[in-house]
Amino acid sequence: MTIKNTMLKITTVVAVVFSFVACEDDFETIGSGVIGEPGFNTGLYEDAEISAINNDLAPVQTNNLPLNLLGVYTDPVFGSQKASIVTQLSMAQTNPSFGNQPELDSVVLTIPYFSHVLETLQTGETVYKLDSVYGNSAIKLSILESNYFLNNYDPSTDFEQAQKYYSNLTPQIESNLTGNVLYQNDNFRPSPAELIEINPGATANRDTLRLAPRMRLKLSVDFFKSKIIDMEGAPELASQANFRNYFRSLYFKAEQIGNKGSMMLLNLAEVDAGIILYYRSKIVDATDSDGDGDTTDLVDVNKSFKLNFGPTKVTTFDQESPQFTEGNLYLKGGEGSMAIIDLFSGADTDGDGVSDELEFLRDSEWLINEANLTFYVNRNFMTGLDEPERIYLYDLDNSAILADYVLDDPGQLNSLTSTSNENHLVPLKRDESGKGISYKVNITDHINNVLNNEETNVRLGLVVTQNVNIVGNSAVLQTEGANVQKIPAGSVITPQATVLYGPNAEDADKRLKLKIYYTEPKN
Known part of the structure; x- marks a missing residue:
């Protein structure tokens, strides 16, 4: 019995109908054909303010899982x-x-x-x-x-x-x-x-x-x-x-x-x-x-x-809790830990609930060609850790997949295989010796919705996952101070773990950054 075949049977397919509405300037906002054409400038914005915190999970719901873990797993970090x-x-x-x-x-x-x-x-x-x-x-x-x-x-x-x-x-x-x-x-x-x-x-x-x-x-x-x-x-x-x-x-x-x-x-x-x-x-x-x-x-x-x-x-x-260190994001499956990420988290001087940075970006009316987050693995912590092949980013406030999850291939639903969503949730990049370097998460549609369609800038949850096709959720026991309602069930059925550099890491080259590639009309 292979785990891939089992996942094909237990994955639930959610059909979603999308309608694309051209903006009033009559050009597409994603993958635009106007890139590099006369009358337009292209640019890269990578100065977005990001905050990220670690969350040691409260007990999680486990009677709704497609698979079950049994045994003891030990690593030097968690x-x-x-x-x-x-x-x-x-x-x-x-x-x-x-x-x-x-x-x-x-x-x-x-x-x-x-x-x-x-x-x-x-x-x-x-x-x-x-x-x-x-x-x-x-x-x-x-x-x-x-x-x-x-x-x-x-x-x-x-x-x-x-x-x-x-x-x-x-x-x-x-x-x-x-x-x-x-x-x-x-x-x-x-x-x-x-x-x-x-x-x-x-x-x-x-x-x-x-x-x-x-x-x-x-x-x-x-x-x-x-x-x-x-x-x-x-x-x-x-x-x-x-x-x-x-x-x-x-x-x-x-x-x-x-x-x-x-x-x-x-x-x-x-x-x-x-x-x-x-x-x-x-x-x-x-x-x-x-x-x-x-x-x-x-x-x-x-x-x-x-x-x-x-x-x-x-x-x-029965899970021991890690000692979180400043500047790192700790991800662990089971009743483990996750990261909570806020994009455009800077000052809100007018008190309207939207950061000054986000208001500026919305006013810029950029064409979003690509937006991505790159999470670098902190190899100082990886000795003895079984590195997960995939991580999973989701809408934490609504316990939902991001728009990019469904649009893994342009205009198509993701395929039912354990290797699906490799454009949105890029598998772990490894060096020649097999050691993990980084994970890349493409969120072009999500950023376009936040900037140009003025959708709510929700908190994002980041977890490890056993399989990216398992999009159902498990409830988190609501104890005092709990700030997470649900986590993806795929993260509950793996003991794997990783430590990633956060946005405030000492190593500036490996800090978590949001990169937005855009096009705008010339003045």
């Missing part, structure tokens, strides 16, 4: 980040019948990893590389039963609105643990090895399956025998609602070993993900399958029963 998961379980079939004299053989939890093929050997073995696994050290992994009940709808709204669960849920979950430990491994690490599995048939027939890498854990047989198999015919298994009240939640608990660890991005909704109970029951051997000449005796048949994860799944974070 410290340790621990991600655990609590999830509902759903029966593949309600009111199940397990047959005559069922005997539970094994219980297997499976979650495929994101991976891609490196090569296929002559022996037939496929060599894989894991994607979206950060770090390579072992963690302690436990699978526990919790009696914490996950609501689909918020009881405080008379169950009219969907329930929001935040990343600070760990104390509530752990205070409701039942004491049932279904699995525990003090030295767990994700393996890229191909999995060879013998799939039991209904009778003696067995199929050999070669599977891409996946988490495959054997859970407690005794627990599931008493919890599921022995409850056949009971009201607890009669409906999904009854079952979720009976078996309230499963808790994937990640703990750190030493000072390192590893973290995985998982899709618990993937078709092969879930818990399968493998059992045998007896049926009358009407076809004499065992060849003993008796068609009235009982023989064993192999069967299985599946439990799916969800629908409600919550990631919890």
Whole structure:
């Protein structure tokens, strides 16, 4: 399972209709054909006043995510980040019948990893590389039963609105643990090895399956025998609602070993993900399958029963806070940190809510050919950091994408691939050794709207992102002094981080600047 294919399935496409209105001077304001023609001057404005602050995020909503992080990730700048998961379980079939004299053989939890093929050997073995696994050290992994009940709808709204669960849920979950430990491994690490599995048939027939890498854990047989198999015919298994009240939640608990660890991005909704109970029951051997000449005796048949994860799944974070230093912007995924940027943030002498600089620029009536922000990586902080390939700039006040996001290619919606929006959100520029140099964000349409269409000069939010196609938002818990309502969900599902030079950095050549390339008529 590749992460690219999964992103194609989970990305939501928002169709937006744009109308372009020519200005009263009858020339285009973006990409104008009048650049360099007689009667016009071209210029570069790069003196815009910019303010930028770091924001250490409050707990973030995590029950609306397409994917979930699990594990421990540590870096020297942001410290340790621990991600655990609590999830509902759903029966593949309600009111199940397990047959005559069922005997539970094994219980297997499976979650495929994101991976891609490196090569296929002559022996037939496929060599894989894991994607979206950060770090390579072992963690302690436990699978526990919790009696914490996950609501689909918020009881405080008379169950009219969907329930929001935040990343600070760990104390509530752990205070409701039942004491049932279904699995525990003090030295767990994700393996890229191909999995060879013998799939039991209904009778003696067995199929050999070669599977891409996946988490495959054997859970407690005794627990599931008493919890599921022995409850056949009971009201607890009669409906999904009854079952979720009976078996309230499963808790994937990640703990750190030493000072390192590893973290995985998982899709618990993937078709092969879930818990399968493998059992045998007896049926009358009407076809004499065992060849003993008796068609009235009982023989064993192999069967299985599946439990799916969800629908409600919550990631919890335990994140250390970095020490912010002056002049730098700290970006960290999960319940991490982001930057809040104000363009044209200078003095407002007339008190009308618009800076003097912005009023001057609006009065200039420039044709905006290009506008961009370049964020330089502060390599003094990057030792030990897994650098994100993309960052994401958005309208923080309205929790919305910028106009340039949709118009990635002139007049076209962005394509549905993980490499889309490379004109607006340019991937990390690297040097010959692979070290990050800078990110460039083109905001030509946004600046044109602010300068020439007098749209509100909104605050901009800057985050790292796992995938630029994930444009949905996660709410931020509104604590006292919170100045962020929502953050992009794509930033919640990555532990990656970076440190960028801000507009007040000591190194003047690497300070954050807004560059506006413009054309204006000659006087």
